[in-house]
Amino acid sequence: MLGTLRKIVQEVNAAKDLKIALGIIVQRVKEAMHSQVCSVYLLDEDVNRFVLMATDGLNKRAIGKVSMAPNEGLVGLVGSREEPLNLERASEHPRYLYFAETGEERYASFLGAPIIHHRRLLGVLVVQEKERRHFDEGEEAFLVTMSAQLAGVIAHAEATGSIAGLGRQGKKVIRDTRFSGIAGAPGAAIGSALVVLPPADLEVVPDKKIKEIEDELALFQAALESVRADMRMLSDKLANQMRREERALFDVYLMMLDDCALAGEVVKVIRTGQWAQGALRQVVGDHVQRFELMEDAYLRERASDVRDIGRRLLAYLQQARQQTLTYPDNTILVSEELSPTMLGDVPDGKLVGLVSVLGSGNSHVAILARALGIPTVMGAIDLPYSKLDGIELIVDGYRGEIIANPGDVLRQQYQTLVEEDRQLSRGLDLLRGLPCETTDGFRIPLWVNTGLLADVVRAQERGAEGVGLYRTEVPFMMKERFPSEKEQLAIYREQLQAFHPLPVTMRTLDIGGDKSLPYFPIKEENPFLGWRGIRITLDHPEIFLVQVRAMLKASEGLDNLRILLPMISGLQELEEALRLIYRAWAEVRDEGVDVPMPPVGVMIEVPAAVYLTRELARQADFISVGSNDLTQYLLAVDRNNPRVAGLYDYLHPAVLEALQRVVNEAHAEGKPVSICGEMAGDPSVAVLLIAMGFDSLSMNATNLPKVKWLLRQVGMAEAKELLTKVMLVDNPQVIRSTLQLALREFGLSRLINPGTVLKG
Incomplete structure (x- = not known):
């Protein structure tokens, strides 16, 4: 079964459009199941009907004409129930619906399986036979597995047709x-x-028509020469390490690159007006598919050689294109x-x-x-x-x-929205010099999260009162090696001077998880629960000490540095980090740099730290909540995984309870507590955070004016009343609705419901 599935999916994946893909599906499934009929019905969501889109066995003139509603026919029954249907005498079922144009009265037995992609019903896959029999468990399992495998392929093919501006029949232009x-x-x-x-990934290379065929041929010839040179160099380099028959592999590669072989086929396709990358994908794909379908194991393995040659050629073609890449006005970057x-x-x-x-x-x-x-x-x-x-x-x-x-109507609606946003932004800029103060006089500092130099100007333009989180990993990610102490000192000095005398909170190197350095790769099966943040820098004190020394030296004469430790999960980590910081401070002072010991804070982003807040606060100078990771870990939701992104919600009752606990415990030890995740930049949620007692909020510079505007419209008494109300709710969606309803009653809906110009 697995071998057959693999072959069918491979063949369908290589299809140029939906029509061809469906044709392959019905033909191959019919052959694999030895049935007389295989058909695919796709759900047309515009009219809510299942339309016959491909068949092998029924009258092909019925394609696109025969359709049924979810409450009609056996196909409608399979679709509406979203489960398989296996019938020995299909015509005797009360839901059986006869269509003369299909000629299906000859077929007695029926097996149908729904085609579902990410909870969305796409259609129904059906096989039929003349003899009256019940399909066995193995056959039913095969069809169910087949429909699940093909769901993604069909969804992709449908979407591709829509993007190209073509309907299912390749005629109607599709807008919006x-x-x-x-x-x-x-x-x-x-x-x-x-x-x-992505670099050297043949499978995602699109078709693209070109006019300058000779220029494209020249690009391909240059790529060919580069790969040939690479092969000869590799062969010479490994001459003393490989036997002659092993070195013959390089001769095989060079033969593939010959004008009479693979390279010649690519040239022919380019001459039809296809760009070199698309021609290469087409030729290599055809060869790979032929090899992979062969029964002989040795010949099947040759597919990987063809694929390797293709990737090498593509890498040079992409490199040449990158050098001539032009960015249009109003670029939307897609990757x-x-x-x-x-x-x-x-x-x-x-x-x-x-x-x-x-x-x-x-x-x-x-x-x-x-x-x-x-x-x-x-x-x-x-x-x-x-x-x-x-x-x-x-x-x-x-x-x-x-x-x-x-279309023109939708484009105009969005142009109106873009202009509205621009005017709102200009209006909010007027708040720059005003304090963030509630209507009843409660004052709360608004800080920014930074990492790039561009953030500095943006933060100052929007009236930031300090930096709640400077991500020191950003300059590390921009380099091809660890930056030296001197290089780090210059970067940190620039940040500290730019905001002086306002405080700048510098988080020590926080890599791992979804933040990697190309020169310090970390390969782990579960990186978010692995080696990251303080765990890495404590294991590499040489990195930690250099960074802290650079921070301390950069703060000389400015005294606005605060050091923040990420991913702390226990007292031992904090004590070890403090020992290293004091050691670095002593070393810097021994060098004659007179700097006071800066405040050192702990990030609360691991659930264990929530329950140790009081103990950690006794040894730290301040507490800072990283709400992004804390939400992720409390809810066991990978925040980078789009499949579970709907479960990630910082208004979850457990998150709100944890935040209130952290504030209470930190204040019990007389230590200030801030929050620096994306949560703080949500204007409506900021109302809850000030009611909880956070001493400062840190956010991206873009959202700072919005948060300031909203907090200046409410009173602390109203904020606390709202917090009391939502803390009694056990559902994050209801909490969000309660919050938005309350703010709408205050007349503050524009910032909590942007895009109101759009209907539907």
């Missing part, structure tokens, strides 16, 4: 095609998609997985939106996007992103939606 993701950074953007493909360096490559003023297939609203790229004020959608796992290049897109960072090929 929507794809759902996760809201990554608020705002809306309209622009042109620029797809950044399987966005990285901070991708954002940095876009020229100033051209980047308006971001779309990532992987990641969630709490991925670090999403956090960076919020800091930069770039509308972002993450976790768009059903988006055939490689087909988007050059397509007009709308990115809705409020709702987590991407809209391809927008």
Whole structure:
């Protein structure tokens, strides 16, 4: 079964469009199950009917014409119940529906399985036979497994057709095609998609028509020569380490690169007007598929050789394209997985939106996007992103939606929203010099989270009163090696001077989890519960000491440094870190640098630390809650996994209880407590946080004016009354609704419900 499944899925994956994919499905499933009929009915959501879209065995003239509602026919029954149906005498079932044009009266037995992709019903897969018999368990299991395997393929093919502007029959132009993701950074953007493909991944290379065929051929020839040179160099390098027959592999590679072999086939496809990368994907894919379907094990293994040659050629072609890459005005950057360096490559003023297939609203790229004020959608796992290049897109960072090929009406609505947001932002800028103070005189400092130099200017423009979290890992991630003490000193000095005399809280190196350094790779099966944060730096005191020494020296004469320790889960870690900090302080003073010992704080982001807050507060100078990780660990939800992103909610009652406990315990020891996660930048939630007693809130600079505006409209008494009300609720969705309803009654709905211009 597994071998047959693999072959069918491989063949279907290689199909150029949905029609061809469905044709392959019905033909191969019919053959595998030795049945007389196999058909696929797809659910047309516009009319809520199951439409016959492919068949092998029924009258093909019925394709696209025969359809039934969920309450009609056996297909409708399978779809509405979302479970298999196995009948020996199908025509005797009360739900049986006869269509003369299909010719199906000859078939007695019926087996149908629903096709479901991420809880969405796509259609029904059916096999039928003339003889009256009950399909056995193995056959039923095969069809159910087949439909589950094909669900993703069909969803992808449907989406690809929609993006290309074609309907199922390849005729009707489709506008306003929507794809759902996760809201990554608020705002809306309209622009042109620029797809950044992962390096040397042939499977995601899209088709692209070109006019300058000779230029494309020249690019391919240059790539060929580079790979040939690499092969010869490798062969010579390994000459003394391999036997002659083993070295013959390199001769095989060189033969594949010959003009009469694989390379010649690619040239032929380029001459039809296909770009080199697409031609390479097509030729290599055909060869790989043929090899993988062979019975002989040795020949099957040759597929990996062809794939390797293809990747090597693609790497050189991508490198050549990267050098000539042009970014359009209003660029919307689209990738399987966005990285901070991708954002940095876009020229100033051209980047308006971001779309990532992987990641969630709490991925670090999403956090960076919020800091930069770039509308972002993450976790768009059903988006055939490689087909988007050059397509007009709308990115809705409020709702987590991407809209391809927008029509005039929708485009105008979003242009209105973009302009509304621009005016709101200008209005909020007027608050810069005003304090964050409630209507009854309660004063709370608003700090910023920083990591890039660009954050400094943005934070100062928005009236930040200090830095609650400076992510020191960001400059580490920008380098190709660990930065020296001198390099770190210069970076930290710049931050401390920029905000002087306001406080700057520098978190010690926090890598691991979803933050890796290319020169310090960490491979773990469960990185978020593994070697990260303080665990790494305590295991490498040489890294920790250099960093702390650089921080201390950078603060000379400024005295606005605060040091924050991440991922602390117990007293032993805090005591060990404090010993190293005092050692670094002594070393710096011995060198003649006269700096006072800065305040040292502990991040509460591990559940264990919540229950040790009082003990930790006795030894630390301040407490800071990292709400992103604390929410993740309390709810056992990987915040980078789009499949469970809906379960990640910092308004979960357990999170609110934990936060209140931390504040109470820290204050019992007379220590200030701040919160520096994304939660603090949510204007409506900030009302709850001040009511809990947090002494300061730290957020991205983009949200700071919004938080300030809202907190200046409410009184502390109202905030505490609201907190009391939500703490009695046991459902995060109800808590959110309660919060928004209360603020709407205060007349503050514009900031808690952006995008109200959009209907439906």
